[in-house]
Amino acid sequence: xxxxxxxxxxxxxxxxxxxxxxxxxxxxxxxxxxxxxxxxxxxxxxxxxxxxxxxxxxxxxxxxxxxxxxxxxxxxxxxxxxxxxxxxxxxxxxxxxxxxxxxxxxxxxxxxxxxxxxxxxxxxxxxxxxxxxxxxxxxxxxxxxxxxxxxxxxxxxxxxxxxxxxxxxxxxxxxxxxxxxxxxxxxxxxxxxx
Numbered sequence: 500x501x502x503x504x505x506x507x508x509x510x511x512x513x514x515x516x517x518x519x520x521x522x523x524x525x526x527x528x529x530x531x532x533x534x535x536x537x538x539x540x541x542x543x544x545x546x547x548x549x550x551x552x553x554x555x556x557x558x559x560x561x562x563x564x565x566x567x568x569x570x571x572x573x574x575x576x577x578x579x580x581x582x583x584x585x586x587x588x589x590x591x592x593x594x595x596x597x598x599x600x601x602x603x604x605x606x607x608x609x610x611x612x613x614x615x616x617x618x619x620x621x622x623x624x625x626x627x628x629x630x631x632x633x634x635x636x637x638x639x640x641x642x643x644x645x646x647x648x649x650x651x652x653x654x655x656x657x658x659x660x661x662x663x664x665x666x667x668x669x670x671x672x673x674x675x676x677x678x679x680x681x682x683x684x685x686x687x688x689x690x691x692x693x
Contacts, residue, residue, distance in 0.1 A: 526561065587613075606623050607622075
């Protein structure tokens with residue numbers, strides 16, 4: 500238990516109490532091995548629980564787990580097992596970087612065929628996100644010839660010293676496209692997060 504020099508400080512005692520409560524339900528790995536060592540040396544479970552400041556049931560479950568599995572490390576958490584292996588994840592990232600215009604559904608069918616088991620589109624999207632790839636719209640730019648590049652550079656150099664008043668007389672006209680629905684059918688590519 501944590502003890503502080505000044506017992507009148509309620510904030511410090513609250514922090515100590517909270518830390519104590521957080522530790523009473525589970526043990527860190529080094530504490531698990533310490534508890535197993537104490538139990539193997541012949542200490543009683545209640546004495547080990549008092550020493551480590553945890554509930555008796557924690558030590559009891561740890562000791563039963565250790566006797567059954569011959570291992571004191573924590574068991575794997577609950578939840579569904581990952582259907583895609585790390586090799587599948589690497590294959591998925593590699594193929595999406597090689598052909599950036601493939602959709603998640605196309606990548607899903609490609610990976611399912613390669614792995615020999617069904618893998619969902621949502622799993623593919625999650626693995627791509629974990630790998631730092633996100634669906635982005637392909638940047639469409641006008642291909643410029645060397646003459647166009649020179650002309651644009653010349654125009655920029657001519658106008659770099661313009662004042663805001665001079666720019667105020669210029670009308671900028673831009674053509675933008677806005678969609679309310681999500682059915683624009685634009686080609687998406689996989690890009691690294693910036």
